[in-house]
Amino acid sequence: MTTQDEVRREVREWLQANWNPDLSLVAWRTLLAESGWGVPGWPRQWYGRDLPAALTPVVDEEFAAANAVGVAKTGIRMLAAATLLEHGSDDQKKAFLKRILTGEDTWCQLFSEPGSGSDLAGATTRADFDGERWIINGQKVWTTSAHHADYGLLLARTDWDVPKHQGLTYVVLDMKQQGVEVHQLKQMNGHASFNQVFFTDAVVPADRIVGQPGGGWQVAMTTLAHERRGADGLRGANRDSGLKGSIYDEERAEIATVMAPYKWYPQRAGRVDLVLPTAKALGRLNDPVAVQEIARLLILAKTAEWTARRARAAQAEGRPQGPEGSLGKLAASEVARLAARVHTLIQGDQALLAGDDGAVDGMIAEVLLSVPATSIAGGTDEIQRNIISERVLSMPREPRADGGPFREVPRN
Amino acid sequence: MTTQDEVRREVREWLQANWNPDLSLVAWRTLLAESGWGVPGWPRQWYGRDLPAALTPVVDEEFAAANAVGVAKTGIRMLAAATLLEHGSDDQKKAFLKRILTGEDTWCQLFSEPGSGSDLAGATTRADFDGERWIINGQKVWTTSAHHADYGLLLARTDWDVPKHQGLTYVVLDMKQQGVEVHQLKQMNGHASFNQVFFTDAVVPADRIVGQPGGGWQVAMTTLAHERRGADGLRGANRDSGLKGSIYDEERAEIATVMAPYKWYPQRAGRVDLVLPTAKALGRLNDPVAVQEIARLLILAKTAEWTARRARAAQAEGRPQGPEGSLGKLAASEVARLAARVHTLIQGDQALLAGDDGAVDGMIAEVLLSVPATSIAGGTDEIQRNIISERVLSMPREPRADGGPFREVPRN
């Protein structure tokens, strides 16, 4: 068995021999992908080194020590990669994985539809086989980064005469084609981070099906599980190394593009970090009522963090990944809701002020207008409660009203 | 149209001529029932005077002014009377109504069963017709006063091959017979105010059916509507006139018997009245956190009271009685729950002490152990929310899982 020290020595030697900040970003990442050190946890056959999860942090540490740039790791691309690794054909892996790591391609996820939000499996965007290619018609929504994505992970209905979960097919769609139209969607907080995507006879070649025709729901579940686990690498991706040099500039630009739609996510989560500083600055820690509410919030956020850590530690010890993602998501909704209340309690009528007039550069106002998204995006609180009660507590499902051929299911 | 003044003169004259505190309670109430002044809102044919609801308070005022005892008005007897007035045969009215008013008979309500609590219409106590009489077998529960009641309002299943609401029959059951066994049921707060009632080949004569065989659910709805409206006369029945004389003593004794099982109801409701006095006595009004919670409670209780008054005023103006009962019941649950929290916050560890050691003669501890009943008794909060959403907000019912012949409905 490989030890930590062996891995550390090996990666350090490789970096000493190969790391070169004067390369272009893509050139360096190509080298990295081929060496397997970019994603050492992946299979050797596909740009990895089959390293157990417990040992990959060592690699990250050595990259950080050497100020070496890593592969592209943020955004939907990582969900695409995880899904293709699990369900893709060898040809698909060959075609897409490397360019995902080099950052040459960006991706988006085309699951939600206006008529199927909570009920993702109720998608009605259709893919019809014309004997040679799949012809796509319909509409998707809540698509982050669709306006610059090269490829989309599309869930489409290919069979209307079987129960709804069995008639879906998962395909890789080339976004840069006629028949794909992308419109921005503005939110109530003024940001516009999502898109609507319209398909009019868009085309997907036959070999771009991931998994089997009719087996799209299982493939989508893989993508969603990785998303709930936070594999989209959005956490902490905003840290800037501050290093000077063209390759670092290139990396920063790449990350900035991917992260742009997520700028308001910290506000959506409630900006718990602002609570104590603003309360102190405004002398609100002398008010016992404010103290109770602030404590309630900080305790909720902290115990949620500990609970997530406990779940991760259990996984690290090899216990199965459960639906803790749903517990964490529900906790995050509570935190965000309570944070909005607490910010208001602290600020009083100053909470009204927005933009340049607003407290903490308008961040408080942005929090107040952003938190309502937390309990909706990525599955509503109600869906999370269904998942928790059914999959963790093993409580019975509700009687189904959507069985039988999808064609006959009542829908919008 | 009769005016207030006319009614006032008429009742005053009648009382001057007839009120005699030296009569026995039953003798006086018999006179009263026959005069129609005991329940002036009832039909003339049945011990009333057809007086509109707006005018009956005048009668009460004159009785109070004369210190005249009224008819028996508390407990399930009034629900029995209201139900018989609406659905009973003339023979039944003749047999029962007068003795209800004189207080000679007491009644109980036999609806709930161990297997049908929220789902009252799922009753499985059976009534089988033997060609002459109905034979009753089964078990009821949560029956207040069953141990001394003369008659019971029984909902029993007479047809197992029709949908569940259509196979129920409503009968008047003589409680003083073999085949009816009553056991006390002790609650978690130490009181024992309810009974279980077991039927083993108990007998109901054919002419004791109220309404039609199979039409029991509609009749039960009448009883329940009167119950939710508070027609059981439990509100304010504890006021003692303090008057001396044998007829008053008799009345007090009669009321005491009926009211005994309800002794803990004020505690169940949360004893909001104790909050300000105890908070003041313990100096807790200096604590801003306590102040918030106390205010929250008092405001909740007060706005619930105003809302009930608004609903009554609307009814008094002739607008239809709606399902406001469910809103009031839901509010009462909130009040009770919050009251328990507030009492604890005020008392701190003194809240632990019970019995003679306890705050306010142990009343606070009794509140803490009684409030959980509020959100259950008389229909759970969940049932009230169903009623409100379906009947006030016209939201769709859930898909039925209990249609078809009752025999085939899955049950406990």
Place this chain on the structure above:
Amino acid sequence: MSFVLTDEQQQFRDVVRRFLDDQFSTRDVRRLMEPRAGFDEAFWGKLNRDLGLAGIIIPEDYGGQGFGYAELGIVMEEMGRSLVCAPYLSSAVLAADAVLTLGSEADRETLLPGLADGSLRGCLASQDYSGPECPGGVTTATAAQGGVRLNGIKDFVIDGHTANLLLVVARSADGESGCYRVSDTASGLDRRCLTTLDPTRKLARLTLTDVPAVSLGTPGSLESPLQAILDRATVALAHEMVGGAEKMLYSAVDYACTRRQFGRLIGSFQAIKHKCADLLLEIELAKSAAYRAAVAIDQHETVASLTASIAKCTASEAYLHAAAECIQIHGGIGFTWDHDTHLWFKRAKASEVMFGDPSSHRARALALWSDAI
């Protein structure tokens, strides 16, 4: 004390609702919420010509309708439901009440007819600016030739940047507080529309530098009458909030009764039904409080301040809760700019802290608690 609308009041509500349904939509809200807009001259004119709404609480002798707060409450509820953008709270409620309460007979005769017909759009600048760099700032009135000069900064003045009758509370050197009329074109007056999270109702900051002013009525100990004016405006606001909350609830219910997921109307799921039932209860309680508070004003009860606080904190929580759940029940679409729900959500959020947040009103309610309510 009656809690039930009379038939006349019910008819009045129907008239107001029909008018607003015809004349005002969220398309207007979206137009008027642009920076510095705030209201529409034509709509304001029609509102007053056709229904005389600006004069509701102004006595008939001064050109008004001489109604009470019960009727005002009806108007506010309907305006809350339709999310009307107009200087109604500022002018027809606050300014009209200030002139009625504080003004001399001459002031009333001069100002009330204009306020009643809407040609005057008043505002009441009662709150001093209190930023970190200027805590506890007080606007002062200094005697000068032919009147006084005002200096200071007034904050959160509703419609303060568009009003053409400015009433400003200030304190003189001897500590007396007074209410002063300032011309909207006075020199030394700077009016800035604040950027707030609720673009549907505009708030302004008035900076006064040696601004000439004349006293409204006689300066004196105005704390108590001023508080009473604010209390009455608080009750009017509570009615507006109750109307908005009801709109949010029924909007959510309507959507839930047409939207299908999992082969069912989402309104058939208990998760949604029970949410709506709880909201209805909360809103009914808040409505009772608002009605009760209006009665207390109209009957000149001593508990008017207490009931105002009860009305405000229950309405605040009900409205915000209803607006948030309305977004939740709509799901993603409810969070978009193009969907209308956020317009009410923003009004709810801003109204929550206007005239005091719920916790301050709860504390005041308990301090004033009386069995007479």
Place this chain on the structure above:
Amino acid sequence: MSFVLTDEQQQFRDVVRRFLDDQFSTRDVRRLMEPRAGFDEAFWGKLNRDLGLAGIIIPEDYGGQGFGYAELGIVMEEMGRSLVCAPYLSSAVLAADAVLTLGSEADRETLLPGLADGSLRGCLASQDYSGPECPGGVTTATAAQGGVRLNGIKDFVIDGHTANLLLVVARSADGESGCYRVSDTASGLDRRCLTTLDPTRKLARLTLTDVPAVSLGTPGSLESPLQAILDRATVALAHEMVGGAEKMLYSAVDYACTRRQFGRLIGSFQAIKHKCADLLLEIELAKSAAYRAAVAIDQHETVASLTASIAKCTASEAYLHAAAECIQIHGGIGFTWDHDTHLWFKRAKASEVMFGDPSSHRARALALWSDAI
């Protein structure tokens, strides 16, 4: 810092759970909750002979097991789940910790082996009686021949009426606080079992009138070590509460998965399912807090008091909420005496205010807040 039980800890939990499942049921609870009972000598003996539970935190040198609060937490969770009635919190946690922390080496050698094998059942009387007629009363220690005499009233002493080792906190004339051993048969000692709403754990009032006592360790400024002892007991209690809360949740879930109404298992209704999901989250958060607080004690972290407060207030609310919802989901039957749920409900309610109510712990948590947690 690890939040996950090791395999050994998991096995230990299994052993404790199996033992309690076999040896203790709610039939025992009902027997022991009779007035003045409180525990069962035979069960207590077996608990300590078979599993050595009374010695969990006592070092091996003194006959204990030398475990930390992680293991103690496991025991408390399981005891909470089974609603064990035994002098465990009083003796194995509070008294053992007091002797360890405050006692001299001689005290430890004399007392710990007995506490570890259960032959000594200790209690710690730390709280002074404070009734309306005697606010702020303080128990005093006065020097006398061969030791001291104690005077005062101690309140809410867990198992104080049955303990055979009484440790009493008192203050001397010069203001020093000390902890004193009192014989359970001492003259002048009156012990009364209080009537509380939770008959499953007995609390006593000790009235001391010139009671002879000897000092445990050296009197001095004991505020800080005493607070630390109470903090650690608070963490142990939080674990017990988490165990009880889980029991309540799973009891509700089990019932909902067998009870049918309207032709369906009630556990298939969202009203019930979502309640249970929310409870699970709340309990998981409280459990994380309890684990974190145990780690802080075992690692001697400076944030131990802070994490104790977090653990206590989250566990209090989760337990009470779970017990109340467990009654609600059971419906009427859950409110009856013969059904077991109320036993946990009462323990939850009493534990809520023991060692400080949630709001006092929240306030303390914020005062102590640190980024080091």
